Amino acid sequence: MVRPYISTATVRTGWVVVNFWTGLEHFPAGKRYGFESHKPTRRVNKSLRLESRTSIHLLAVSFAISICRRGQQLTTEQRTIEFHSAFGHPVRSNPTTLSRKEATLALALIEEEFWELAESLFPGCKDMYLASHEDHETLSGELALYPEAYEYDPDLIESADAVADLDVVINGFGIRSGFDMQSLSREVFSSNMSKLGADGKPIYHPNGKIAKGPDFKQPNIAKALGLTDA
Numbered sequence: 001m002v003r004p005y006i007s008t009a010t011v012r013t014g015w016v017v018v019n020f021w022t023g024l025e026h027f028p029a030g031k032r033y034g035f036e037s038h039k040p041t042r043r044v045n046k047s048l049r050l051e052s053r054t055s056i057h058l059l060a061v062s063f064a065i066s067i068c069r070r071g072q073q074l075t076t077e078q079r080t081i082e083f084h085s086a087f088g089h090p091v092r093s094n095p096t097t098l099s100r101k102e103a104t105l106a107l108a109l110i111e112e113e114f115w116e117l118a119e120s121l122f123p124g125c126k127d128m129y130l131a132s133h134e135d136h137e138t139l140s141g142e143l144a145l146y147p148e149a150y151e152y153d154p155d156l157i158e159s160a161d162a163v164a165d166l167d168v169v170i171n172g173f174g175i176r177s178g179f180d181m182q183s184l185s186r187e188v189f190s191s192n193m194s195k196l197g198a199d200g201k202p203i204y205h206p207n208g209k210i211a212k213g214p215d216f217k218q219p220n221i222a223k224a225l226g227l228t229d230a
Contacts, residue, residue, distance in 0.1 A: 075182070076167050076168065076171050077171050077174070077175070077181045077182065079168075080168055080171040080172050080175055081175055083168070083172075084172065084175055084176075089172065089175075089176070090102070090175070090176045091175055092175065092176065092177065092178030093178055094178045095177065095178045095179060095225045095226070095227060096176075096177055096178040097177075098176060098177055102176060106169070106172065106173040106176055107173075109169040109172065109173075110166065110169050110170060110173065112169075113162055113165040113166040113169055114162075114166065116158070116161070116162040116165065117159060117162035117163065117166065118139060119158075120154065120155045120158035120159045120161075120162055121152065121153075121154050121155075121159065122143065122150040122151065122152060122153070123151060123153050124150075124151070125139065125143070125150050128149065128150065129142055144207065179225060180224065180225065180226065183224045183225070183226075184221070184224045184225070186224070187219045187220060187221065187223070187224035188219045188224075190217075190219070191216070191217055191218060191219035192210075194213070194215055194216050194217040195210055195211070195212050195213050195216050196213050196215070197213040197214070198213065198214055198215070
């Protein structure tokens with residue numbers, strides 16, 4: 001089971017909320033995160049406090065838990081925005097043409113993670129491909145033409161790491177460019193689903209790639225970017 005990550009700052013915030021509203025003198029996570037119990041600052045009728053303590057406690061705990069869960073519910077885009085903000089990378093809200101320097105950096109990041117993924121599946125493929133890339137347009141084309149030349153020895157951990165890094169840098173490219181990644185994702189997904197054949201079944205090219213069905217609709221990227229209403 002994967003243990004959800006909750007930052008110390010998030011727990012401390014939740015602890016403050018619980019401790020302030022309930023006046024509890026002891027809370028299991030309190031000392032662990034550097035807090036001592038705080039006495040209520042106002043005098044409250046003791047009997048009234050005892051009667052309402054449970055309901056207030058539950059309300060405060062519920063609020064604290066919602067704060068803690070917030071970090072677990074962020075999308076990759078939101079996490080990448082936070083990363084960009086923390087490290088001084090651009091975060092734009094409007095579509096923007098990147099400078100040559102910035103575009104080169106973004107592409108280099110994506111290329112680096114792509115080759116990490118490729119190497120995790122076919123060790124040594126990068127050097128072999130670069131030595132003969134003039135004859136073939138893509139690595140996948142070379143792999144298809146000369147399958148015996150590339151050993152297939154996948155590393156699950158390295159593959160997972162590369163995929164996660166690719167997700168971050170691709171979102172980073174979109175954020176740098178001011179793209180609404182959620183809107184783009186919805187639009188492309190809708191377009192991809194329209195590739196189904198008339199019978200509702202997928203159609204494939206000989207190499208296994210999904211082909212476009214008769215009802216295929218091109219994604220309206222301009223609309224997804226908010227550049228047009230049509």
